[in-house]
Amino acid sequence: DTEVTQTPKHLVMGMTNKKSLKCEQHMGHRAMYWYKQKAKKPPELMFVYSYEKLSINESVPSRFSPECPNSSLLNLHLHALQPEDSALYLCASSQSRVRMNTEAFFGQGTRLTVV
Amino acid sequence: DQQVKQNSPSLSVQEGRISILNCDYTNSMFDYFLWYKKYPAEGPTFLISISSIKDKNEDGRFTVFLNKSAKHLSLHIVPSQPGDSAVYFCAASIIQGAQKLVFGQGTRLTINP
Numbered sequence: 427d428t429e430v431t432q433t434p435k436h437l438v439m440g441m442t443n444k445k446s447l448k449c450e451q452h453m454g455h456r457a458m459y460w461y462k463q464k465a466k467k468p469p470e471l472m473f474v475y476s477y478e479k480l481s482i483n484e485s486v487p488s489r490f491s492p493e494c495p496n497s498s499l500l501n502l503h504l505h506a507l508q509p510e511d512s513a514l515y516l517c518a519s520s521q522s523r524v525r526m527n528t529e530a531f532f533g534q535g536t537r538l539t540v541v
Numbered sequence: 542d543q544q545v546k547q548n549s550p551s552l553s554v555q556e557g558r559i560s561i562l563n564c565d566y567t568n569s570m571f572d573y574f575l576w577y578k579k580y581p582a583e584g585p586t587f588l589i590s591i592s593s594i595k596d597k598n599e600d601g602r603f604t605v606f607l608n609k610s611a612k613h614l615s616l617h618i619v620p621s622q623p624g625d626s627a628v629y630f631c632a633a634s635i636i637q638g639a640q641k642l643v644f645g646q647g648t649r650l651t652i653n654p
Contacts, residue, residue, distance in 0.1 A: 430584070457639060468630060468644035469585065481639035516584050520640060527573030527592070527634040530642055532584035 429453075430533035432517050438539045441507060447536045449500040449517030457481075458500040459530065460492060461516040469516055475500060507540045514538075544568045545633050547645035555653055560618040562648050564631030567612065571633035575642070576605060576616045579628045588629075589616070621652045 430451045439445045449458065457476045461469040474482035475494040489511075491503040500517055514537055520530040546565045554560045564574075572593040577585035591598040591605045591614070598605050604617045618625055631645040 432584075459642075468646055469642075471641055471643075474639040474641065476639040482637070482641060514582065518584075518642075527636065527640055529575060529587050529590055530640070531587055532577075534584045535582070537582060 430517055430519055430531050432515075432533035432536050434536060435534065436537045436539075438541060439504065439507065440541055441509070443507075444503070444505045446504065447502040447515055447517075447538075449502075449519075449533055450498055451519040451531075452498055453519060453531070454497075455519035455521055455531075456497055457520045457530075458494060459518040459520075460500070460502050461518060461532075463514040463516060463535070473502075504538075507538075509540050512539045543646075544571075545631060545643050545645040547629075547631055547648050549648050550646070551649040551651070553651045553653060554621050556623060557620045560616075560621045560625065560650055560652070562616040562618075562629050562631070562650065564614045564616075564645050565612060566614075566633050568633070568635070568643075569612070570635050571643075572636075573634040574605070574607060574614050575632045575634065576603075577630045577632060577644075578625075579630060579647070585630055618650075623652050623654060626650060626652045 433448045460472040463469045472486045473492040478494045493501040514535045516535045517533040518530040521528040575590040576588045579585045589603045607614045628647045630647045632642045
């Protein structure tokens, strides 16, 4: 089982709304990621959690707030977004082994539209 | 500064023939490379990977070749099938506190019957 589940699949929100994206995996992976993908562009890393601790923040604006409540769940809290934040948001997970690279498995993504 | 480059935005191949997708990278600190396949509005699907200590890895119809001195890798698909039509992303991995993947721009592969 290499499944990463993201909800919702689609989200439309106003610029004053607060919403959350959710991601879940049951592969025992201890690294979880948020990526953002704009149309016709490659995925770009936003955040990495390793063993439930934030390890990497790629200078993402504070209107995006990640949270890792436990080893299976990853949330992305959204507040006061701009229309240019509209994109496909991808969650991924991988084994987290010190000094070792492994495959990362992606969810289906949440298509976010900010109006 | 684009550290991972896929210089061919698109590639068209006849069904049954070989598809070769190319990827170049600039950062010699990358030590693990992955290929992903992606359909529109879906997440990338992992295909195959290779460690920098190897020069070839094979999995069924998919083979990845790595030339470290040239900082170049390629994905070979043999034989190509219509279901292989998708966007293929090359990704390079580096450990900086945690594993980071840097993606190339992608190549759209179309398999013609």
